Amino acid sequence: MNGPSLPTRSRVTISEVAEAAGVSKATVSRYIGSDRQLLAEATALRIEQAIERLDYRPNQMARGLKRGRTRLIGMIVADILNPYSVAVMRGVETACRQHGYTLVVCNTDRSTEQESQHLAALRSYNVEGLIVNTLGHHAGELLSLHSELPMVLVDRKVEALQADLVGLDNRDAVRQALDHLQQRGYRDLLLVSEPLDGTSSRQERVAAFEAGIARSPLLQGRVLQTDGAFCESLWDFLVASGAGPKALFAANGIAALSATRQLREFGYRLFEEIGLIALDDLDWYPLVGSGITALAQPTEQIGVTAFECLLDRLGGARGPARHFDFKAQLIVRGSTHPRG
Amino acid sequence: MNGPSLPTRSRVTISEVAEAAGVSKATVSRYIGSDRQLLAEATALRIEQAIERLDYRPNQMARGLKRGRTRLIGMIVADILNPYSVAVMRGVETACRQHGYTLVVCNTDRSTEQESQHLAALRSYNVEGLIVNTLGHHAGELLSLHSELPMVLVDRKVEALQADLVGLDNRDAVRQALDHLQQRGYRDLLLVSEPLDGTSSRQERVAAFEAGIARSPLLQGRVLQTDGAFCESLWDFLVASGAGPKALFAANGIAALSATRQLREFGYRLFEEIGLIALDDLDWYPLVGSGITALAQPTEQIGVTAFECLLDRLGGARGPARHFDFKAQLIVRGSTHPRG
DNA sequence: CTGTTAGCGCGTTCAT
C-alpha cells in the first residue's frame, strides 16, 4: 500500500558496493576519488559494474566531513527581486557548476535579522566560501566568518571587511551618463536612487554624480531617493524652472522602475518632455515609451569573476584584498533624444 | 603576514565545548538537541557559557550524517531568468527559513544535461525533499530520486511521475482571459506561447484556449510559438483581414516580452491598434504603452504551498498525489481597451 | 596494487 509519494528505498553506501564487488571500502573509495589509476583494471571494472548495478552515489556529506571539503559555496543576496542580483547569481552558478561546486543561495529581503540567520545556516553547512551581496550591517557575524573562510563581496563593500570585491566602476559609469546627457543637450539633472541605507555602490554613484555636476559648468543636478517623499520631490523637480532640458538618471533598475512609474502617473509622455538614463539594462527597457537608454553592467561576468576570485583564495592565494571594477556599457535608446 | 583574505581559525567542535564546560560530548549534544530539559540547570548554564565563549556552531553535515536529517531542501528551476520562477523561489525560501530548512536552488537553463547534473548533486548532498520546476525530460533520474525522497512539482507536470503538484488553474485562467477579451469586444485572437517543448502548463493553456475558441461562436483564434518563425507569423496575423478587433494573449511573462517587443518593431502604437492580455504580472506591465492587462499568479503562495506540501510528506503523510490549483487574478490595464 | 585501521563531528544507545 505504499503510495507513490512515499519514499522507501534507502541510499546505497560504499560498503554495499564493496561487498558486491568483493573488495574493501578503501578500494571503492579510491575508485570514486582520483586514485583510479592505482587500481587493477579487473577490479576497477568490477567496481564500476557494482556501482552501475546498485546505482551508487557517494554521500557528499560524509566526504565533506572527512576531507573538510564540502564543495559548497554560499551566496547571500540582499534582494532576489532585483534582476541584477539574479543575473549575477546566474553567473556564479554557472561557474560553480563548471568547477564541481554547488551553490547555496540565501535571500535576506534586506532584513538584518535574516542576514544573520542565513549566515549561521551557511556556516553550519560548512560552505567553503561565501559570496556576499548585502549591507553587512551585521558586520560582526561576517567578520567572524571571514576568519574561517574566504569571502568575496559583490557590488557593495562592507565596512571593516577586508575582502575581495567585484563590482562596477561606478565613477566611470556616472561619468559616461553625464557625458551622454550633456552631449544630448540635457542641462538640469536629477539622480534617482534607492534609499542611501549604507549601500556603498549607491553612495559611490551619488558622490560621483555630485562631483561630476560640480565639474561641469553647463550642468545642474540634484539627488533624490525613492522614499516616502519621492513623489512630491520629483514633482517639484519637474515643474521647477530649470537651466534647460531636464533628465532623470536612475541609479539602478529598481530606481528606473519607480521613476518611470511616477512619470507615467504624472501624465508625462515618455520621454518627450523629459530624458531618462538608467543603470542596469533590464529586458523591458526597450519597451517603455521611446525606449530607455541604459548603462549595462556585465552581470554574468561579475558573477563568474566573483566565483573565480573565491576559487583563487580557496586554492591558497593570499595577499591584500583585490578589486575588480567592470566598466558599464552605454546602450542608447529613445529616452535620451530631447524633444522627442 | 597573514593577509586579511586568508582564513585561519578552524571550527570549534563539540569536544572543545565539552572540555571547556567540564562535561562529556554527550551532555553537550543533549543541550544542542531537544533534550535540554534533562539537564541540571547548573550544567546547562556552564554549557551555554562555553558555547557562547567559543562561538560554537554545530556542524550540520555531521548531524545530518548521524541522524539522516540534513534540513536541506533542493529546488530545481528551469529558467532563473523567468521572474515567475524567482517569485516562487522566494516563497519557498521564506517558508523554508521559517521551518529551519535551508534551500539549495539549481538552475538548469532549460538544459537536459544540467538537469541531470544538478539532480545528482542534490542527491549527493542528501537533500530531504525536492521542489521541481523543469520538464523532467530526464525523467529516469527523477523517478529514481523519487523512490528516495518526497518531491513536489511546481507549475508543470512530469510524465510518469506521480508527485504532488502546485500550480495554476490554467483552464480557469484562460477562461478569464477569453471572457475578458470577448467582453471588451475583441474577436480575433492569437495566443502567443513559448515553444511547446512538453511543458504541461503551456500545453494546458493552449488546449484550454483552443477549447474556449471552439465554444465561442464570436471568437476566432490561432496559436503561435515564439520560435524562429514568430516574427513572420505574427505579421501574418496582424495584417490578415480578421473577424474584428484583434488581440494577443501572451501565455506567460516571457511571451509577453517577445510579443510586445515584436509589436514595437512593427511600429504599432501600444495598444491602440491591437489588444494584449498576459499571464503573469510583471512589474513593468504598467509602464508599457497604455499598460498591459494581466492575469496575476499568486507566486509567493505557490512557493509556500509547495514547501508545506513537501513538509507534509516529510512528516510521513502518504496517499495519492495531490494537486493544488490556484486561480489567476485579472488585473485590467489599458491594453484591453479597444480603439485606445 | 589492495586491505586494515583510525578517525572526521556528531547523536544515541547503554550503563551508571
Place this chain on the structure above:
DNA sequence: ATGAACGCGCTAACAG
C-alpha cells in the same frame, strides 16, 4: 542527570 562507547559514510595513513 551524566558518561562511555559505538557507528553514520567516507577518506587517509600505513601496511603488506
